[in-house]
Amino acid sequence: MGRSPCCDKAHTNKGAWTQEEDQKLIDYIKAHGEGCWRSLPRAAGLLRCGKSCRLRWINYLRPDLKRGNFTDEEDELIVKLHVLLGNKWSLIASRLPGRTDNEIKNYWNSHIKKKLLGQGIDPRTHQPTASSAAPFSTIQPHKDSQMPLDMDNAAKCSATDDTDQTTSNNTSGHDDKEVTDDFNLDLDLSISLPHCSSRQPPPSKPLTMLSTTATQSISRYTRELCLCSHLGFESCETCSSS
DNA sequence: AAGGGGGCCAACCGCGCAAAC
DNA sequence: CGTTTGCGCGGTTGGCCCCCT
Numbered sequence A: 001m002g003r004s005p006c007c008d009k010a011h012t013n014k015g016a017w018t019q020e021e022d023q024k025l026i027d028y029i030k031a032h033g034e035g036c037w038r039s040l041p042r043a044a045g046l047l048r049c050g051k052s053c054r055l056r057w058i059n060y061l062r063p064d065l066k067r068g069n070f071t072d073e074e075d076e077l078i079v080k081l082h083v084l085l086g087n088k089w090s091l092i093a094s095r096l097p098g099r100t101d102n103e104i105k106n107y108w109n110s111h112i113k114k115k116l117l118g119q120g121i122d123p124r125t126h127q128p129t130a131s132s133a134a135p136f137s138t139i140q141p142h143k144d145s146q147m148p149l150d151m152d153n154a155a156k157c158s159a160t161d162d163t164d165q166t167t168s169n170n171t172s173g174h175d176d177k178e179v180t181d182d183f184n185l186d187l188d189l190s191i192s193l194p195h196c197s198s199r200q201p202p203p204s205k206p207l208t209m210l211s212t213t214a215t216q217s218i219s220r221y222t223r224e225l226c227l228c229s230h231l232g233f234e235s236c237e238t239c240s241s242s
Numbered sequence B: 001a002a003g004g005g006g007g008c009c010a011a012c013c014g015c016g017c018a019a020a021c
Numbered sequence C: 001c002g003t004t005t006g007c008g009c010g011g012t013t014g015g016c017c018c019c020c021t
Helices: A019-032 A040-044 A050-061 A072-085 A089-094 A101-118 A151-160 A176-182 A237-241
Strands: none
Touching: A019 A040, A019 A050, A040 A050, A050 A101, A072 A089, A072 A101, A089 A101
16 A cells, blocks of 8 residues: 655655756746646656655745745734644745745744743643743633644634535534633734735635634625634624625 | 854655545 | 545755854
8 A cells, every 4th residue: 555656756856956957947837837746847857856846936936935034023923823723834824925834834933933932832822831820912712721722623624615614623522612602812913815826726715714803804805714613613793694 | 263053944755635537 | 436646735854054162
């Protein structure tokens, strides 16, 4: 059993990309567009795995990438989105134009984690660490919860399924109603349109939307999906109106 | 000045999912 | 309807660079 390898590893380059390889990839995508990463390397004259080409393009060569340091606003937004989505870097990246999931993931691990720990906040649960009784200035997913919300399921659901939004994905055995009653999250997010990069499918799929005070300002979006339902909560007005 | 350690980031790996067959 | 194929994702690794001693 097992999967067949994605490419012939014996005949592919690995490691850092050369300028020449970059240029070949750029030229090819400019001429033919993205798509069929598996056959792209051969067509472009690259001795690379298709996955490697895709990653290189998405994370480094794409023309719409915003290079450079993260702004305070981006920083804050990443933290807020992580509260809701957990380690769903691609979803988080979709809210940060010009940023890639890899970039955000690296930034989280190298900067934000430490920053939160320094504030006495557990970066995984966003709860104050056991040793810290310091005032809690960031977002609390659930004020009484001992466990983090099942963000993984929620994000998985929000990313893949728009057909059964009212069905609870609660696998943790928590009482949905109880959680709903206590959940009072005011994020005041400023959220841009999902970044319409090539990696994101055109918005034929629902946009994952956050149930926050930002809801009003985002209502202009053509298709909305409230995360409430995906978090296993009762539908809010946004959910029910869509 | 050298080298050791730690941080950062690009790239790889393996798995899950969905479409195609 | 089961299997195969391709894509995308999250986690991890490895190498480069910078700082400190």
